[in-house]
Amino acid sequence: MKVLLLNGSPHESGNTYLSLNEIAKTLKEEGIESEIFYIGKEPIASCMGCGACSKLGRCVFDKDRVNEFVDKMVEADALIVGSPVHYAGATGAITSFLGRAFFSGWRSGKNTFRLKPAAAVAVARRAGTSSTLDQLNKYFGISQMPIISGRYWNNVHGQTQGQVSEDLEGLQNLRFLARNMAYFLKCKEAGKNNGIEPPKEEEVIFTNFVK
Numbered sequence: 001m002k003v004l005l006l007n008g009s010p011h012e013s014g015n016t017y018l019s020l021n022e023i024a025k026t027l028k029e030e031g032i033e034s035e036i037f038y039i040g041k042e043p044i045a046s047c048m049g050c051g052a053c054s055k056l057g058r059c060v061f062d063k064d065r066v067n068e069f070v071d072k073m074v075e076a077d078a079l080i081v082g083s084p085v086h087y088a089g090a091t092g093a094i095t096s097f098l099g100r101a102f103f104s105g106w107r108s109g110k111n112t113f114r115l116k117p118a119a120a121v122a123v124a125r126r127a128g129t130s131s132t133l134d135q136l137n138k139y140f141g142i143s144q145m146p147i148i149s150g151r152y153w154n155n156v157h158g159q160t161q162g163q164v165s166e167d168l169e170g171l172q173n174l175r176f177l178a179r180n181m182a183y184f185l186k187c188k189e190a191g192k193n194n195g196i197e198p199p200k201e202e203e204v205i206f207t208n209f210v211k
Contacts, residue, residue, distance in 0.1 A: 001032050001033065001077045001078075001185045001186075001189065002032070002033040002034065002035065002075070002076050002077055002078075003023075003027055003032060003033070003034040003035075003076065003077065003078040003079070003080060003181060003185075004034070004035055004037055004069075004072055004073055004076040004078070004079050004080070005020040005023060005024060005034055005035065005036045005037065005080045005082065006037050006039065006069070006079065006080070006081045006082065006094075007020055007036055007037065007038045007039065007082055008039055008081060008082060008083040008084075008090065008091055008093065008094030008097065009082070009083065009084050009091070009123070010041055010084075010091070010093065011084075011161070012038050012041075013161075014084075014161050015084070015123045015156070015158045015161065015162070015163065015164040016082045016083065016084050016121070016123045017036065017038075017082075018162065018164050018165065019082055019121055019123055019156045019164055019170075019171070019174060020036050020080065020082045020121065021036065022171050022174045022175065022178075023080060023121075023174050023175075023177060023178040023181075024036060024178075026174070026175045026178035026179060026182075027178050027181070027182055030178070030179060030182035031182070032181070032182045032185060035072070035076075037065075037069055037072065038065075039064075039065055039069075039093060039094060039097050040064060040065050042063070042064055043064075044064050044066070044093050044096040044097050044100075045061050045063075045064070045096060045100070046095075046096040046099060046100070047059075047096070047099040047100045047103050047104075049103075051107065053103065053104035053107045053108050054107040054108065054109075056108075057108045057109070057110070058070065058104060058108060059100050059101075059103075059104040061100065064097070065097075066097055066100045066101050066104070067104070069097075069101055070101050070104060070105045070108070070110070070112055073101070073105065073112050073113065073116075074105075074110050074111060074112050076116070077116060077117075077185055077188075078116050078117045078118065078148075078181060078184075078185060079113070079116060079117075079118045079119075079140075079145070080118065080119045080120070080121060080177075080181070081094070081098070081118070081119075081120050081121070081136050081139075082120075082121040082122075082123065083120070083121075083122060083123070083132060083136060084122075084123045084124065085122055085123065085124035085125075085127075085128040085129055085132050087128070088127065088128030088131050088132070089128065089131060089132055089135055090122075090132050090135050090136055094136075095135075098136075098139050102139050102142075102143060106143065113140075113143040113144070113145055114143065114144045114145070115144055115145070115146070115198055115199075116145055117145065117146045117147070117148050117181060117184050117185065117188075118139075118140040118145040118146070118147060118148065119140075119147060119148045119149070119154060119177055119181065120132075120133050120136035120137055120140075120154060121154045121155070121156070121174065121177075122136070122153075122154065122155045122156075123155070123156050123157070123158065123164060124155065124157055125157065125158070125159040126157065129153060129155030129157075130153060130155070132155075133153060133154060133155065146184065148177060148180050148181045148184055149177065149180065150173040150174065150176035150177035150180065151173055151176045152169070152173045152176075153173075154173065154174065154177055155170060156170030156171060156173075156174065157170055
């Protein structure tokens with residue numbers, strides 16, 4: 001079993017990375033493999049809604065790491081997304097990244113996200129973490145991904161690089177989160193090994209507010 005940890009910070013080895021690494025260490029103690037995936041520093045285009053991914057099997061934009069992430073996510077069993085807080089929300093880069101990843105991952109017909117447990121982690125100097133978590137959790141909720149919690153909101157605090165190491169409660173909560181994720185994955189595996197099948201999917205009905 002493997003958890004993909006998505007680092008949505010512009011700083012590859014900053015506080016978001018350190019927070020995800022705390023989760024990775026705890027997952028390892030629980031016998032769960034993980035990988036920290038960095039979105040990079042290059043500009044990330046937003047989804048254009050062109051629908052080409054349904055024909056190509058991947059996003060038409062190929063100058064960043066979105067398609068690489070989706071390919072890894074197809075093989076992964078769970079996802080945790082980490083983002084610093086910018087103006088009380090997730091970064092513009094991670095929002096553009098997730099918009100294209102989730103849309104192309106769904107439209108491509110791959111088993112990318114459905115029924116794979118997920119969680120979000122927000123890193124801030126002071127405030128804006130709750131609204132950031134609400135924003136990130138919406139990607140999971142629309143994709144049939146069970147959302148895993150810790151014992152508190154998944155936020156850690158620090159301003160300068162490495163300062164999250166001083167947020168003892170925040171880091172402890174991330175360890176709670178990691179153990180809860182490991183438990184859920186083991187339960188899911190046990191169910192599979194005992195013949196419990198995934199829920200049946202109906203053909204999706206699309207409507208809007210016009211008709």
